[in-house]
Amino acid sequence: MGDIQKRLDKVRQMIQSQDFLEGKGLSNEVNIRIFCYEPRDEMAVRHFIEQLSTDMTLGCQLRICNLYQIFLGICEGMDILDAIPxxxxxxxxxxxLEQLQSTIGVDEIVQKIQSEPFQPGEVLVLTGVGEAFPFMRIHTLLEASLFAERPVLVFYPGTFNDQQLRLFNCLKPNNYYRAFNVV
Known part of the structure; x- marks a missing residue:
C-alpha cells in the first residue's frame, strides 16, 4: 500500500503544477495523462479520488467523471436499466453486450461529459474505466476530440507502455499512443 500512496501523492503534485495545467513539455501533443495502477489497489485509488474531489487547495477545478456511472445514467435515461438483467x-x-454497445457509443458518453460547459483551467479526470468494461473501452473514448483543449487525467487499472493499454494487466491490449504515463 505504501508504493501506491507515494505514487498518488505524486499525482496530486502533478495536478497542481502549471506545466500539467498548461500542457507544457508535450511537443504539441494532447494533454492526456494516464495513471496506471495494479487492479488490487482499486480501493486506495477510489479513496484518493474522493479526497481530490473535496480538496479546495489544489489550485484548479476538477471535473471527475466516472465512466461506469455515466453509462448507467445513459441507460437510466433511455429507460432500459431495469430491463438489462x-x-x-x-x-x-x-x-x-452487442445491443448495449450499438445503442450507447462514444458519442453518447462524450455528450454526457460535455453536458455542462467546461470552465477555463478545468481538469477532466476519468475514473471507472475498469467498471465500464466491457461496455466501453477507454482508448475509443480518448480518440474523441473532446480532449484536445484541456488536461485529462485517466485512472487506469492496468498498464500502458506508451503504445498499448492493457486493462487489468491481462486483457488483450488496445493500441493507443497519444497519452503519457504518469509516475
Whole structure:
C-alpha cells in the first residue's frame, strides 16, 4: 500500500503544477495523462479520488467523471436499466453486450461529459474505466476530440507502455499512443 500512496501523492503534485495545467513539455501533443495502477489497489485509488474531489487547495477545478456511472445514467435515461438483467438472462451475455454497445457509443458518453460547459483551467479526470468494461473501452473514448483543449487525467487499472493499454494487466491490449504515463 505504501508504493501506491507515494505514487498518488505524486499525482496530486502533478495536478497542481502549471506545466500539467498548461500542457507544457508535450511537443504539441494532447494533454492526456494516464495513471496506471495494479487492479488490487482499486480501493486506495477510489479513496484518493474522493479526497481530490473535496480538496479546495489544489489550485484548479476538477471535473471527475466516472465512466461506469455515466453509462448507467445513459441507460437510466433511455429507460432500459431495469430491463438489462432480464435481457441478459433471456438472450445471453453476448447479445446484451452487442445491443448495449450499438445503442450507447462514444458519442453518447462524450455528450454526457460535455453536458455542462467546461470552465477555463478545468481538469477532466476519468475514473471507472475498469467498471465500464466491457461496455466501453477507454482508448475509443480518448480518440474523441473532446480532449484536445484541456488536461485529462485517466485512472487506469492496468498498464500502458506508451503504445498499448492493457486493462487489468491481462486483457488483450488496445493500441493507443497519444497519452503519457504518469509516475
Amino acid at each position: 432480464d435481457m441478459e438472462e433471456e438472450d445471453g451475455h453476448d447479445y446484451l
